Structure formats: structure tokens, C-alpha cells
Amino acid sequence: MYEQEARLQVELWIEAQLKQLNDRGAYYYIHQRGEKNSGIILLKLNGLTGKCRLLIQQRDFEGQLGWMNVMKEEYVEEMTADEYIKRSVLRDPDLWVIEIEDKEMHNPFEGKMVEF
Numbered sequence: 277m278y279e280q281e282a283r284l285q286v287e288l289w290i291e292a293q294l295k296q297l298n299d300r301g302a303y304y305y306i307h308q309r310g311e312k313n314s315g316i317i318l319l320k321l322n323g324l325t326g327k328c329r330l331l332i333q334q335r336d337f338e339g340q341l342g343w344m345n346v347m348k349e350e351y352v353e354e355m356t357a358d359e360y361i362k363r364s365v366l367r368d369p370d371l372w373v374i375e376i377e378d379k380e381m382h383n384p385f386e387g388k389m390v391e392f
Contacts, residue, residue, distance in 0.1 A: 287312035290372060293385050302384065303377040307361065311370035318346070318364060319383060320357055320375040327351045329381045330360060334390045342390035343383055351381070 287309075297304050310316070321329040330346035346360060361373055376384065 285313050286310070286315050286317065286372065290317065290374070297376065297384060305375045307373040307375060308365055308371060310372035315370040315372045316368070317372045317374065318361065319343070319385065320361065320373065321381040321383060322354065322375055322377045323379055323381045324377055326354055328354050328357045330357050331383055333387070336390045342387040343385070344390045
């Protein structure tokens, strides 16, 4: 089991991350505001070509927060991603869903990629 770390409210962490996007002039949209203290974040990285990436926050084996691809494929059709998001929001109303437009589909939020 990993040590309990002092955690910043998810809402405040997201605001700090989005401020950096604002400073760079990047476009984003919050589709769903989840639980402000401890909600999980789902990112839709929209490449503006009909393809996108879906990443969700996940802890690694050491307990560090990172990001994991939601789908088996790294890049999916936007319609497939939107359907997944709709189902996820119905299952977990505490989920944060943020879409970021980026032709490179890079994750601008801090945290490494996690694979299991």
C-alpha cells in the first residue's frame, strides 16, 4: 500500500492546469464538472481531424498519479470517443471531462503515462 499524500482539491488542480492553457491560447472545453474534491479526470485530446485520444487519470503501482489510454488504440474516431464519454458520465457523475484541441494530441497536464 502506498502512503497517503496531501492532496490538492481536484477542482483547484484543474484550474491551475487550465490557466497554463489559457496563457498559451489553447482552446479547451469542460464537458462535465465532476466532484470538486476528488473526482477523476477524463481528457479528450481532439486533433481536429476526426481522430482523438482519450486519457484518464490512473495511479501506478507506486501510487503516483499519471495518465492511461482509455481505449486499446491510442487514437480513436471522435464519435467513438464521444460515445465512451457519454457512457462514462452516466456511470460516474463525479467524473471531470475536459476536451482540449491540439493537432498533436499531446497531454498538457502533468503526470506520466501509466501502462499495466
